[in-house]
Amino acid sequence: MFHHDRGCHSKVGFSGQMEGSHHLHHCGNVSYNISGSSCCNGTITLGLSQLVADCCGSVAYNPLNEICCKGRILTQSSTHVKCCGKDMYLTATHLCCGGNNIFQRKENHSCCGKETYDKTTHCCCANPTLEVKPKHETCCSKTTDKNKECQQGSPPNSTLPKNSELKCGTKPFNPQEKMCCSGNLYKASALTKCCGVDSYTLSDDNVLCCNGILYRNVSEQSECVGGVIYTPANTTCQMSTRPRLGEHCCGGQTINHRTHICCNEHSHNKMNGNFCCGSEVYDHHNQFLRCCSGHLYNLTHLHGKAECCGNLLLQYNNNQTCCSSSTNSIIYDTKPNHRCCGHYYYNTSLWSCCAERLKPTPKPNSSPEEYRLKPLTDLIPEMCNKTVFFGKVESVALENYQRHVVLKVVGLVDVKSEKVIKDPWLHVSLDHCSPPATDDGMTYLWEENHNGKYKLLSHPVDLTSDIHMFYFVCYQKKG
Structure with a gap:
């Protein structure tokens, strides 16, 4: 089985939306997006994300279904x-x-x-x-x-410890000697830390890691608060003067939050919209604008017929498939006998999938139905007219291929009819293999069907910003 280091491509590493995948990387002198392309020895392979690819010479391949033998990419006949x-x-x-x-x-x-x-x-x-x-x-x-x-005929490294199989991007490394910071290798030490793609030591003077970006030559008193560098002694917002009473920092300027909105340190008038998409602002009532993980798309030329796949746009009838997990969303060219297992696209003759976990034991005619969760923002306003609620997972148990989940309802049920559940505790039974695994303590959006069954809909949600946006949009729609 292939390995990907959890710190290779993302600051959070397979939990939350990919931070690194939103930005362009360089392959030689050419820029590319690792969400949809790969770079191998200075050559770009389009249509295969670097997040799930390995290199075979100068060509990227999917090690889940293929194998590289001395420069030849072969389709695996078995996982063994x-x-x-x-x-x-x-x-x-x-x-x-x-x-x-x-x-x-x-x-x-x-x-x-x-x-x-x-x-x-x-x-x-x-x-x-x-x-x-x-x-x-x-x-x-x-x-x-x-x-x-x-x-x-054992390979020379067959007796090496498992740590030798760890990879940082496509480069193998020993974590006892090296550390991986979003695809870059640095010498490891007890005092060395990652900050995005860079590293620093706790003993370094005048450096500050803030929101995954390493700042140098900053004042010793500087602090990172809410992604903004503050110097309490004499400056705020990295400016030479303090903002006026009631105003807030937005990049290098101050704004009045009653009239303006701050999106990634860029100020916008609320008349142009009251929701952020990356550094831009948009009106959620505009059905031809779609925000995909911080990237704003205009769907006018597509007549609104497209959906988000992470920070990319998946056009309908384009013979492509989006596979997503709570960590990544990746677009693949659609192939026969292939299905999604989280963000991986696997050959059903090689693998089986259960609760987003791949196993090298194919089971004919037993693949679970397609079950793709989405970020909460991608479900708005579609879910506003359905019986949905926010449920926090308190505990999970497995019995006879059924996953029994104890939920605590933490949000209003059914925005349309304002139905309320009297007992905040729900006991939900799910087929174990079809839906992704749920984590204790995390909150998700759930749907109650007409037959009293419950379905998991979203990736884990933020209890403040995500839920606030959901209610705000749905109640406006209702009004």
């Missing part, structure tokens, strides 16, 4: 295949000897250099090259464990 030179082989039925020769696996047979032998009648002697000899030969009694490794 490995490379033998430029070809792949099934480890359960074949042996790879000498790095390039594939043999049918037989009982009591093993490798000796480039050939196989029967261990019950022969041995593998190193004198000095590996040779098959009858068991009565003197050299057979001198076979060492090191010879046995060679006989089996």
Whole structure:
């Protein structure tokens, strides 16, 4: 199985929307978005996100369904295949000897250099090259464990600890020696910390990590508050004077929150809209504007027929599939016999999926139905006319492939009819494999169907900003 370091591409690392995927990266002298492209040895591969890809020379590939053998990208026939030179082989039925020769696996047979032998009648002697000899030969009694490794054709690093399999981007690293900061490797130490793509030590003077950005040459008294650097002694908002009473910081200026809104340190008049999308402001009543994880799109030319896939736009009838989890949303070219498992797109003949967990044990005709959660903002205003509520997961138990969830209702139920649940505690039963796993203590949007069943709808929500926006839009729509 392939590995991705949790700090490689995102500050939060597989929890929350990808921070790194919103920004352009550089591949040689060309800019690209890692949400939809990959960079390998200075060459860009379009249509495959670097978040789920590995490199095979200068070409990116999906290691979930493919394997790279000495520069050749091959479609996996099983999750238990490995490379033998430029070809792949099934480890359960074949042996790879000498790095390039594939043999049918037989009982009591093993490798000796480039050939196989029967261990019950022969041995593998190193004198000095590996040779098959009858068991009565003197050299057979001198076979060492090191010879046995060679006989089996084990790779030189097969005895390394699991930590050696960790990757920072596509670069392997040992976390005891190196640390990974959003794809960049630095020397590890107890005092070294990550700040976005940079690193710093706690003993560094005049540096401050604020909202994933490392600032240098700042005053020793500076503090990071709400993503803004403050210097209490003489400045606020990184300005030379304090704002007037009742005004707030917005980038390098002050604003009156009654008339203006601050979006990522950019000031906008509320007449142009009262919701932020990244650094822009928009009117949520405009059906041709769509905010996708901080990116504002105009859908006029698409007649509004598109949906968000993370910070990208998925156009309908474009033969593409969006796979999303609470960490990433990635667009793939649609392929037959492939399904989503969280943000991974897997071949159903190689894998099975249960609660967003991939297992290398395909189960014919038992793949769970497509079940894609969305950020809460992508469900507005569609959910305003449905019986929905915000439920906090208190505990989860598993029984007979059913996931039993105890929920505490923390939000008003059914904005349309203002229905209220008298008992704030709900016991919900879900098919275990179909919906993604739920985390204790996290709050989600749920829907109550006509038959009294409950369905999980959203990724974990923010109890303040997300829920406020949901109620604000839905009540305006109701009014």
